[in-house]
Amino acid sequence: MSTSAERRLGEKIARELYRDPDYIDDPVLVEYVRAIWEPLLQAARSRGELTSELDERFAWQVLLGKDRSVNAFALPGGWLGLHLGLVSVTTTRDELASVLAHELSHVTQRHISRLVNQEKRQAPLMIAAMILGALAARKNSDAANAVLSGSQAVAVQNQLNFSREMEREADRVGYGVLTQAGFDPAGFVSMFEKLQQASRLNDSGAYPYLRTHPMTTERSADLQARLQLTSRERTDVSSPAALEHALMAARARVLSSGGVDGQRALLSEAASLQAGAPSLRRAAALYAGSLAASRMRDTGLAVTYAQRLLDEQREVPAAARQARLLLAEVSLAGGRTERALTLLDAVSRSRPELLLRAQARLASGGASEVAQLLQSWVATQPRDAMAWQVLAAAYHSQGQTLRAVRAEAEAQVALLDYAAAVDRLKAAQDLMRRGAASGDHIEASIIDTRTRQVESLLREQALER
Structure with missing residues (x-):
């Protein structure tokens, strides 16, 4: 599977995950996870695991889900899913980093591409549906039936499970990435032991990570041996x-x-x-x-x-x-x-502070200040759907309906929902025809340009079906 095809397939799946009720964009947790994820990406680049082609073409985004199950999963095109249930059972950032490093390595070593390639006879849309069905099966077997029949879900789950060889390779590469990024490799072993204990004691389905990443004595011994060879100061649990x-x-x-x-x-x-x-x-x-x-x-x-x-x-x-x-x-x-x-x-530009302050100022009548603040933010962070949504609310509060509708459209683009974005942009054009854009010729021009651009993305999306 080419990197372009894998990227498109990943976007199909990510688009559905954004629509999932479990998807959550929590600025505090997103920032925290990102602060762990970015050093891992940089370490993978430095080690040559993340090639310039993959780095440029793939998304490298971690999507959070508020599911209580202990699960994380790599998807085509550099998308990763992380359930809050897994975050909640980790004791240190090193344990969380070990899971992310392992999943990252599945992507950089093209394991997902190889698994998906087994189903290359299927249309991309069907492959995406199969992967989504398998993810639903890991969360809830009844939900999976909405996408696939029970027998199909089991078959797809088996096809998408990583082989023992792939798991050992992801362990080896992930361990190297983790240590190069400055994390304590003991986190890899302690997280492994935690999951291994869960596999022995828990059969309730609360640990779906165990089904897709089976814990074996061989893998455990290999990681223990690597830890013995690594000289690094242990993380202080009171740090x-x-x-x-x-x-x-x-x-x-x-x-x-x-x-x-x-x-x-x-x-x-x-x-x-x-x-x-x-x-x-x-x-x-x-x-x-x-x-x-x-x-x-x-x-x-x-x-x-x-x-x-x-x-x-x-x-x-x-x-x-x-x-x-x-x-x-x-x-x-x-x-x-x-x-x-x-x-x-008031001067912080970290995302949690910025969005909380914007919401507070909006609630206290400072819509104009919020609009100025977030205009600067989305200019450099155009994929921030939540920022676009708050900006839209600020525009509405000022009676700037045309700008508000365009901001709503940009939020949908950030969530990869191009059809919804085109609907909002068409609504903005309708407002323009009815005279709502009087004096705002720059905004009207932007809306016309963005409509053509997003319609092009929507056509490309339709062709992939």
Whole structure:
């Protein structure tokens, strides 16, 4: 399979994943995962595993899913899926990095292309449907039946499972990428042992990663041998990095616990904290308790827990930043807009701060400021669908309907939904014909140009069917 064909196939699948109710664009977790993912990509480039052709043609994007199952998966074209359930069971960033390095190596070694090539007699659309059906089967066998019959789903699942040789190669290459990127290789072994233990004790289907990446004694021994040969200082479990990871794992646990019972359990854990509880456990419980309380609409309790966390972590910059972001988030969710704004750095250009501040200023009547802020952002980050959506809301608040509709279209382009984008652009052109663009000739010109460009993408998409 050529790299171009694999890229197109990956975009088909990514387009459906964006539509999946489990897809989540959480700026805090996306930023955290990206900070782990980028060094791995750079290490793969340095080692020659990631060629310039693949680097240029493939997406290299990690999509988060709020599914509670412990799963991660590589897809054609450099797309990766990561369930929050997996993030929530990791103890260190090194463990999470080990999974990402392993999945990255499946892509750079063209394992997915080889598996898909086994079905080269099928049309690309059918192959995409088969992969989506297999992913659905890993999450929910009933959901899979909406895409494939049960027998087909089992057959496709078997076809898409990586061979033992591929797994060992991804272990070997991934281990090298992980260490070159500066992560503790012990994370590879500890994550492997955690999954291996789960494979022995858990048969409930909560660990679908085990079915596609079978844990074997041979693989475990190989990794242990590699670790013995690697001289590197072990990660301190009480380090600032470990503390920040504990907060991110807690966030993943809350966001993947959709039901009321799950949120109540997290609140109970925070409420039962003992004074002498270990610092990591205490910080994670306060973080989870605050976010869970906010989701249960108890703003007072959410703010109390977040403030306690911030007070306890002021001397640890990374943890203090996450606590401050949490306090701003729960304050804004509870209508305490001014409090949220005082907690956010007005000059920060990190995505979580920027989007939270934009939402807070929008809620407090600062639509014009938000529009200026996000115009600059999307000029350099055109694939940021959430930023386009907030920008659209800012334009609507100012009565700039034409610009708002165009921003809505750009959000759909970022999500690869070209049909929806064309619909919005056509709506904008209709507004122009009715005189809504009076005086805004530059915007009208942009809309005409973008309509032609996105229609071209839509035609290409249709031809691939």
